[in-house]
Amino acid sequence: MTIKMTLDQAHDLAVRALQSCSCDEENAHAVADTMIAAERDICKSHGLFRLPGYLASLKSGKVNGSARPTIERIAPAVVRADGHNGFAPLTLEQARGPLTECARDNGIAALSIVRSHHFAALWIEVCALAEMGLCAFAFTAYKPSMAPAGGNKPFFGTNPMAFAWPRKDKPPMAFDQAASATARGDIMIAAREGREVEPGFGIDADGNPTTDPNEILKGAQLPFGGYKGSAIALMIELLIGPLIGERTSPESGRLDVEDGGPPQGGELMLAIDPTRFGNADGWEAQTEALFGELLEQEGVRLPADRRYQNREITARDGIEIVDSLYEKILKDTGLPREFGN
Amino acid sequence: MTIKMTLDQAHDLAVRALQSCSCDEENAHAVADTMIAAERDICKSHGLFRLPGYLASLKSGKVNGSARPTIERIAPAVVRADGHNGFAPLTLEQARGPLTECARDNGIAALSIVRSHHFAALWIEVCALAEMGLCAFAFTAYKPSMAPAGGNKPFFGTNPMAFAWPRKDKPPMAFDQAASATARGDIMIAAREGREVEPGFGIDADGNPTTDPNEILKGAQLPFGGYKGSAIALMIELLIGPLIGERTSPESGRLDVEDGGPPQGGELMLAIDPTRFGNADGWEAQTEALFGELLEQEGVRLPADRRYQNREITARDGIEIVDSLYEKILKDTGLPREFGN
Numbered sequence: 023m024t025i026k027m028t029l030d031q032a033h034d035l036a037v038r039a040l041q042s043c044s045c046d047e048e049n050a051h052a053v054a055d056t057m058i059a060a061e062r063d064i065c066k067s068h069g070l071f072r073l074p075g076y077l078a079s080l081k082s083g084k085v086n087g088s089a090r091p092t093i094e095r096i097a098p099a100v101v102r103a104d105g106h107n108g109f110a111p112l113t114l115e116q117a118r119g120p121l122t123e124c125a126r127d128n129g130i131a132a133l134s135i136v137r138s139h140h141f142a143a144l145w146i147e148v149c150a151l152a153e154m155g156l157c158a159f160a161f162t163a164y165k166p167s168m169a170p171a172g173g174n175k176p177f178f179g180t181n182p183m184a185f186a187w188p189r190k191d192k193p194p195m196a197f198d199q200a201a202s203a204t205a206r207g208d209i210m211i212a213a214r215e216g217r218e219v220e221p222g223f224g225i226d227a228d229g230n231p232t233t234d235p236n237e238i239l240k241g242a243q244l245p246f247g248g249y250k251g252s253a254i255a256l257m258i259e260l261l262i263g264p265l266i267g268e269r270t271s272p273e274s275g276r277l278d279v280e281d282g283g284p285p286q287g288g289e290l291m292l293a294i295d296p297t298r299f300g301n302a303d304g305w306e307a308q309t310e311a312l313f314g315e316l317l318e319q320e321g322v323r324l325p326a327d328r329r330y331q332n333r334e335i336t337a338r339d340g341i342e343i344v345d346s347l348y349e350k351i352l353k354d355t356g357l358p359r360e361f362g363n
Numbered sequence: 364m365t366i367k368m369t370l371d372q373a374h375d376l377a378v379r380a381l382q383s384c385s386c387d388e389e390n391a392h393a394v395a396d397t398m399i400a401a402e403r404d405i406c407k408s409h410g411l412f413r414l415p416g417y418l419a420s421l422k423s424g425k426v427n428g429s430a431r432p433t434i435e436r437i438a439p440a441v442v443r444a445d446g447h448n449g450f451a452p453l454t455l456e457q458a459r460g461p462l463t464e465c466a467r468d469n470g471i472a473a474l475s476i477v478r479s480h481h482f483a484a485l486w487i488e489v490c491a492l493a494e495m496g497l498c499a500f501a502f503t504a505y506k507p508s509m510a511p512a513g514g515n516k517p518f519f520g521t522n523p524m525a526f527a528w529p530r531k532d533k534p535p536m537a538f539d540q541a542a543s544a545t546a547r548g549d550i551m552i553a554a555r556e557g558r559e560v561e562p563g564f565g566i567d568a569d570g571n572p573t574t575d576p577n578e579i580l581k582g583a584q585l586p587f588g589g590y591k592g593s594a595i596a597l598m599i600e601l602l603i604g605p606l607i608g609e610r611t612s613p614e615s616g617r618l619d620v621e622d623g624g625p626p627q628g629g630e631l632m633l634a635i636d637p638t639r640f641g642n643a644d645g646w647e648a649q650t651e652a653l654f655g656e657l658l659e660q661e662g663v664r665l666p667a668d669r670r671y672q673n674r675e676i677t678a679r680d681g682i683e684i685v686d687s688l689y690e691k692i693l694k695d696t697g698l699p700r701e702f703g704n
Contacts, residue, residue, distance in 0.1 A: 096470070096639070096640070096641055097469060097470030097471075097636075097639040097640075098439065098440070098468065098469040098470065099439070099440045099469035099470045099471045099472070100469075100470035100471060100639055100640060102640070102641050127439065128438060128439040128440035128441070128469060129437070129438030129439065129440050129441035129473065130438075130440045130441060130471055130472065130473045130633070131440070131471065132470065132471045132635070132640070134640055134641065136641070157601070157602075157606065169660075170657060170660060170663045171663070172660075172662035172663045172664065173660035173661070173662055173663040174660070174662070175660055177656075177657060177660065185594075185598045187598075187601050195597070195601070197591075197594040197598070199591045199594060203588075246587075246588035246589075246591050247544075247587035247588030247591065247592055248587075249666070250538075250540045250587050250588065250592075251587075251588055251591075253526075253538040253540060253666045256536070256657070256665075256666070257526050257528075257538075259653055260498070260528050260536070260650065260653070261498075263649055263650075263653060264637065264642065264645070264646035264647075264649040264650045264653070265498065265635065265637050265640050265642065265646060266640050266641065266642060267640070267641050267642030267645055267646070267649075270649070270653050272653070272656055292471070292633070294473070294606065295438075296605065296606050298437070298438040298441055299437070299438075299441060299443070299473070299475055299606050299607050299608070300437055300443050300475065300477070300607065300608050301605065301606065301607060301608030304605070304608055305605035305606060305608070306605075308604055308605040308608075308611070309601065309604075309605045312600055312601070312604060312605070312611050312613070315518075315613055316511060316518060316597070319510075319511060319513075319514035319515065319516055319518065320514070321513035321514055321515070322511045322512070322513045322514040323513065324597075325590070325594045325597070
């Protein structure tokens, strides 16, 4: 059973739910924006499905729902944002201007975000930069859920890496991919819905391959592409831990209060200005020529194109959330029932 | 049958072979350094196995064996090196100082290399930066050999991405991985040695899965991790093509003279100074704590550690190259026989 609502209704529900748990208006809007962007593109694992986790971390007091970030340039091409233990979306929103300016000044710039709580899809922030004409990377770690190649116990987070490339008069080419064979959210959803997952996604607590999502959640996820995905996960630990001075996934695993919400952690973004690399007049046409030729192969699509198609569907039809999620939101917040019977 | 020689003998052989084909001394040494670094670490697919290709590209006149790069800072954090159609190693060697200085000045810096011919392992250049205390990324494209996810014809190069992280008093953590399920060099070696390769490495000319390396060389390699490796390959095309204004893999495929040597192409490197990100006092200890905990899991090793172990073997025992390769080098160069009977 599902409940239908418009994107505006879903956004309003998210804002009121967050506010009911002592999140201030500015933070509630920033967090709702990221969840509803995911709902809009039918990325359910990062949509309202995350709301109970956000609420739990407000209730436990782990996250400060009224935090304001402080942002400074700590080197000519490095911007550092301290989230002061708030949710990441407001920090990302406020750091976007300084990062963009820094990348345009220098050709390339980095943004390190610390003391922040990240629970959203990374494509949201790289696409926001690409909409402003910049190429962007984003990396974040989480808590141990994935075994390293050769190992059999959780160590790495699912550690996503996102990339976006700007296009003239078109939405960006973008991808956002976990270093794990699949996103943790998808395994959680499969568990909730009682579905099996594909072989290669994870192992049980004894290190044996399994397709039961509940066993994987007790055991460990596996990296995509074997040792190559594992190497990318390790790279992300280094960028998020030692480089910017935040918690690695194993550190988060030990320090998080396990309230179901996002742990304290960091994020690294890189922004590159394609007009500062010696090909200012050619990069847009060469991009379109590359994509055009790629799409001549039947069966090939650009990453993110499915999201852009989904966007048309939800603009027309609104979104659906499962009953049980809506019930949980009502229960967690005490908000009055507005949808369903 | 193999021929044994010391690393110095192998280096000397490479230098003389290159010089016999009108490569000047400085370029010959730089190219030999990269091939012998690979031999030293028993990365055979990027060792002397590449020498006939280098020689062919000198003989065809495609590569200028006496080229000298020009290097300039084109934005505060962007260094651009024009290789003037020489081999990449000398350009990389000469750009290293300016890139390092630029990264230390700004916290992060990029190096774009254009009009260059790259045929070596990328870990060589990222490790050189990490030995100087910087974190480094490198990306390069090649010629079409890999089908995109969902497609069935070569489009992307094997498009490697390399990463290195500096360690106190230890060699860097580093990886260098093709976006393809395996390196093209390994498929070429399997073909030469008459061995099958693993399932998932490639498809034949009709798009059907095959384990015959000769059929894959006529058909297409496949990305690692399905659509995720394919997305990384596409990212690298954008960084090497539109961003820096060099040829994408499909463009190289159309423009290269197919002499068996490296096509004209570009490379992008990013260098990050870990002392400029707000964790100057903590990053080294946090790195070692992360690695120490990771290695507690049985069966897990750091990427590159096998190379460092191999380095001890070749320092003691020298290297071996297959007979047929040595014969080819003698035939291509007219050098006198010094090894074997």
